[in-house]
Amino acid sequence: MSDNNGKDFASLLEKEDFFIPQVGDIIKGNIVSASKSEVRLDVAGIMAGVVRGPELYLEDDEYAKLQAGDEVEAMVVETENENGELELSFKRVGQEKAWNSLEDAYQNKKQITVKIVDANKGGLMARYRQIKGFLPVSQLAPENYPRVSGGDKSKILEKLKKFVGQKFEVNVITLEEGDDKIIFSEKELWNKKKKDVISQYKLGMVVEGTVTAITNFGVFVSFGDNMEGLIHISELAWQRIDSPHDLVKVGEKIKAEIVNLEGSKIFLSAKKLMTDPWQESTKKYKEGDVVKGEILKINPFGLFVKLDEDIHGLAHISQLNLGPKEKISEKFESNSVMDFEIINIVPAEHRLGLKLANKQGASSKESGNSKDKEIKEEKAKVKAVKKASKKDKDSKKEETEEKEDK
Numbered sequence: 001m002s003d004n005n006g007k008d009f010a011s012l013l014e015k016e017d018f019f020i021p022q023v024g025d026i027i028k029g030n031i032v033s034a035s036k037s038e039v040r041l042d043v044a045g046i047m048a049g050v051v052r053g054p055e056l057y058l059e060d061d062e063y064a065k066l067q068a069g070d071e072v073e074a075m076v077v078e079t080e081n082e083n084g085e086l087e088l089s090f091k092r093v094g095q096e097k098a099w100n101s102l103e104d105a106y107q108n109k110k111q112i113t114v115k116i117v118d119a120n121k122g123g124l125m126a127r128y129r130q131i132k133g134f135l136p137v138s139q140l141a142p143e144n145y146p147r148v149s150g151g152d153k154s155k156i157l158e159k160l161k162k163f164v165g166q167k168f169e170v171n172v173i174t175l176e177e178g179d180d181k182i183i184f185s186e187k188e189l190w191n192k193k194k195k196d197v198i199s200q201y202k203l204g205m206v207v208e209g210t211v212t213a214i215t216n217f218g219v220f221v222s223f224g225d226n227m228e229g230l231i232h233i234s235e236l237a238w239q240r241i242d243s244p245h246d247l248v249k250v251g252e253k254i255k256a257e258i259v260n261l262e263g264s265k266i267f268l269s270a271k272k273l274m275t276d277p278w279q280e281s282t283k284k285y286k287e288g289d290v291v292k293g294e295i296l297k298i299n300p301f302g303l304f305v306k307l308d309e310d311i312h313g314l315a316h317i318s319q320l321n322l323g324p325k326e327k328i329s330e331k332f333e334s335n336s337v338m339d340f341e342i343i344n345i346v347p348a349e350h351r352l353g354l355k356l357a358n359k360q361g362a363s364s365k366e367s368g369n370s371k372d373k374e375i376k377e378e379k380a381k382v383k384a385v386k387k388a389s390k391k392d393k394d395s396k397k398e399e400t401e402e403k404e405d406k
Contacts, residue, residue: 021076021086026093028073034066041074041088049074049086057094091130098129099177106172111189115167119160121153126168126184133182135170141190142228147213147220191264197225201266203258206273211252219244221254221268229266231256238271238278238350240304240312242297277310278347285311285342290357293340298332305340305354315340319355
């Protein structure tokens, strides 16, 4: 029997397509047995191979669910181990296949699935099989973008950490194997999927959605088929507002008009659907009127003043009667109510200029004239005193000269 086996092996060696595996070769074999700790293979019916421990590769479905009789590829790690078997590796073949798959996905813009394994303030660490890459915050789809009021980095990180363990569908946008640099993008894939949907939206269309996030610069609204748009703070209302939080809340329903489309970015306006109060402003306010106004904000260049809920004006620092050493922040207080005179109103530009009026409601011009008068009177008094003093000196001088003559 041993002679026959020897003849069979010799005949196999004589075949042109038979080769003796070397370290680094990738060979095919059939599964004899498979467990969580090791997998045994039959190679060409004449050799046995084994894959053990860290050389197993469960991340790939091809290697995760092996059964007896399955044909599979493995890399030769040793030509002969302690049992005279081929020592093989699924992991190294899997890594090579993973890189080939990444290269294909990168070149042909194919989507792949990655698993999030960690997070930092800049984004998410993602793994494709055993290969790690990075998914920056800027490359997240709108629904996963961590919008935090004020851009608090600790809160952003808190939101990002919630994605650890989840799977994301992404595109590969940077692949540099030599530098071990791989960048994934969820946003690029999202843009591709939403391209046809976005094309259905046009300028002037009105949408209704839900406020999903509020930032210092505006409000994000979710509408339609998982679409999202931004209402900039300047498009929330006709009047000036300090914070979007003063007008809307997360979860609130809101209607808005599409005012701009930039690729996948949709910009909305809520105030376009409201009546512009400035159109009627000239019926209520006239140049020269003295009105009461609440100081909303004090800036180095002047005061923002609220005349009513819709109409706000600006009192420039040059119109506040400040003395040479007076500071605007020391003379005026926020939320205080004072008399102001309207010096100009331009409804088309939503602009209304004010100047400070005196406590009796007289205009600052009159107040200024009064001050000028006081200054002139004071100067006249000083001049009279100097004149009287000079006259007195001259008189005393004459008396002295007369005495000396005597």
